[in-house]
Amino acid sequence: MTTTVRPVAEQERDECGSVGVMHDLPVIELVHPLPGFPEHRRFALVQLDDDGFLCDLRSLEDPDLRFLVASPVPFFPDYAPEVGDDVVAELEIEDASDVLVLLVLTAGASLAESTANLRAPVLVNTTTRRATQVILDDSTLSVAVPLAS
Amino acid sequence: MLVLSRRAGESVVVGDEVTVTILEVRGDVVRVGIDAPRSVSVHRAELLAELATSNQGAASPPQEAVATLAEALRRRKD
Numbered sequence: 001m002t003t004t005v006r007p008v009a010e011q012e013r014d015e016c017g018s019v020g021v022m023h024d025l026p027v028i029e030l031v032h033p034l035p036g037f038p039e040h041r042r043f044a045l046v047q048l049d050d051d052g053f054l055c056d057l058r059s060l061e062d063p064d065l066r067f068l069v070a071s072p073v074p075f076f077p078d079y080a081p082e083v084g085d086d087v088v089a090e091l092e093i094e095d096a097s098d099v100l101v102l103l104v105l106t107a108g109a110s111l112a113e114s115t116a117n118l119r120a121p122v123l124v125n126t127t128t129r130r131a132t133q134v135i136l137d138d139s140t141l142s143v144a145v146p147l148a149s
Numbered sequence: 150m151l152v153l154s155r156r157a158g159e160s161v162v163v164g165d166e167v168t169v170t171i172l173e174v175r176g177d178v179v180r181v182g183i184d185a186p187r188s189v190s191v192h193r194a195e196l197l198a199e200l201a202t203s204n205q206g207a208a209s210p211p212q213e214a215v216a217t218l219a220e221a222l223r224r225r226k227d
Contacts, residue, residue, distance in 0.1 A: 032190075036201030037208070049219050068210050068218070074225075086187035106207040107214035111221040114214075117207070120200050135192055135200065143203040147218075148225075 002082040005099045005123060027060065028124055028131045031090050035120075035133065040065060043131075045124070055102065057122070069102040069122060075147050076103075081121055081136050091125040091132060100124040104133070106144065115144040 030041045040059045048054040053074055059065035072079040081101065093099055101123060103116040119141040124131040153161060160170040167189060172180040183191050 034204050035197050036204040048215070049222065051222075053222050054215075054219055064209060066209055067204070067207055068215055074222070084187065086190070089187070104204065104207050105210075105218070106203065107210035107218050109214065109217065111218060111225070114218055117200075117203055119196075120203075133200075133204075135190075135196065143199055148221075 002084055003088050003093065003096055004080050004082050005096050005101055028057075028129045031130050031132045034067075034122075037065070043067075045069075054105075057102070057104075068105040068107055070105055070116065072101055072103050072116070072118075072121070075116060076118065076145075079118065081123075081134065082138075083123065083134055083136075087123065087132065087134050091123060091130045092128045093125055094127070098125055098127045100126050105147070111148040112146060114147045116147055117143045118145045119143045 026044055028043050028045055030043070033039070033041055040061050042060040043057045044060060046056045046058055048056055048068075053070055055069050057067040057069050079101075087093075091099070101121050103118065103121055106115045106117075108114040118136075119138070120133050120135050120143060122131055122133045155161065155171045157171050157174050160168050162168050166186050168184040170182040170184070172182050174180075185191055
């Protein structure tokens with residue numbers, strides 16, 4: 001049994017803003033730490049641009065640590081990750097529309113040199129503020145897909 | 150580290166809920182079946198390592214790179 005987490009296009013224009021990231025989601029809690037960062041569990045999600053395309057995932061435990069994340073919708077409109085029941089249970093997901101899908105970006109000098117991690121999106125339950133970086137069971141997805149293709 | 154010799158079809162039980170079974174040995178490839186509860190995540194070690202490396206490369210990008218990306222996004226939309 002899997003659940004498809006499809007970002008809704010209408011909500012995308014201000015994906016981060018539409019769920020009130022700045023005001024309503026000051027703190028999200030990772031149920032598992034990000035691979036490579038075992039010590040960091042609590043992050044703030046902060047909108048970076050007017051459109052809400054870009055957000056910052058800022059560590060509350062280490063002021064120097066942050067990740068650039070983005071909605072997949074403007075870049076990969078067909079992206080709809082499927083997750084297993086284990087993830088649904090861990091994030092306490094009751095409705096797929098409560099889930100914010102974020103891609104971790106590796107910023108390069110230009111859009112073409114920047115990549116998104118499609119293999120392992122960060123899913124946030126906007127209701128419970130529980131989040132995790134899910135490794136999708138789809139070997140066709142790469143951890144570094146160019147943003148501009 | 151516990152080191153065991155197993156034949157195809159034989160298993161190792163880890164804790165109360167995880168069973169690792171050797172399915173097939175062919176040349177230098179061993180097929181392994183892992184029976185674990187949903188709450189136990191099972192991943193290839195090299196995929197986790199790749200993800201850790203990717204996350205480390207993504208962490209704390211320079212402010213200029215973020216500004217450039219935001220600007221490129223804004224231009225793309227126009």
